[in-house]
Amino acid sequence: MAKVTKIQAQKRKGRYNVYLDGKYAFPVAETTLIEFRLMNETELTDSQIKEIQDRENVNKAYGDAVNYLSYQLRTKKEIKDYLYKKEYHRDAVDDVIQRLENLHYLDDESYAKSFINTQLRTTANGPKIIEQKMIQKGVPNDIVQNKILDIDQDILVENATDFAKKQVRKQKRASFKQMLTKIKQSLYQKGFNNEVIEIVLNNLDLEPDEDEELAKLKVLVNKVQHRYDKPEKLIHYLMTKGYHFDEIKRVLSSDD
Secondary structure, X not given: OEEEEEEEEOOOOOEEEEEEXXXXXXXXXXXXXXHOOOOXXXXXXXXXXXXXXXXXXXXXXXXXXXXXXXXXXXXXXXXXXXXXXXXXXXXXXXXXXXXXXXXXOOOHHHHHHHHHHHXXXXXXXXXXXXXXXXXXXXXOHHHHHHHHHOOOHHHHHHHHHHHHHHHHHHOOOOOHHHHHHHHHHHHHXXXXXXXXXXXXXXXXXXXXXXXXXXXXXXXXXXXXXXXXXXXXXXXXXXXXXXXXXXXXXXXXXXXX
16 A cells, blocks of 8 residues: 655646655646545555556547647557557557547548548549558558549549649650650559540640651750661660651651
């Protein structure tokens, strides 16, 4: 048995230091003081002391979790990882998770919905990338798949089209064929599927301009022809850049 000999208020509001048998023992919150009816001369068994300390550990973990949540929404996995990193015991972590869920501070389904809306509003990411990001953050797979299916196709097409237009501007020096390839690759890398990509390309209604193609080809030939000692090697290189054989022969013949 140990006797409470002093309860001293900390500078932090609602926090107290408890002394047992004249020595500092542990800190507690005001709620713990009330719950365990701690006051001077209260006698505590070893099991009661451990129960108080365990409760305080949970309360401290809860405070850390709420503070972590105050910056932005988190998944259950993110909260768990954060608390484990701070070396809280599993029982304390489980207790905190349950408390947060009961208060609706933690809800992976709401998190997924909010995360998707933010991604669609602020990034050019398509469903595959959004899906990967949510899985990395610990959103359960069934929730991920359901929420991904709920994404409005029109929003995806609009976002993908805006992104593709930027790629067109970036690829203005490339051949028409290479530009199309780059646009498709970029959209795929951003997580859009073939169906959306085809819709986007149709919406852009891109058509090659023969004079523009020849002008780009001439610029490229002048830039790289000194690297090749044989015409066939130069032709092969130019074809890998998306130019047709007849265009290449036409430009090379004009240079002779």
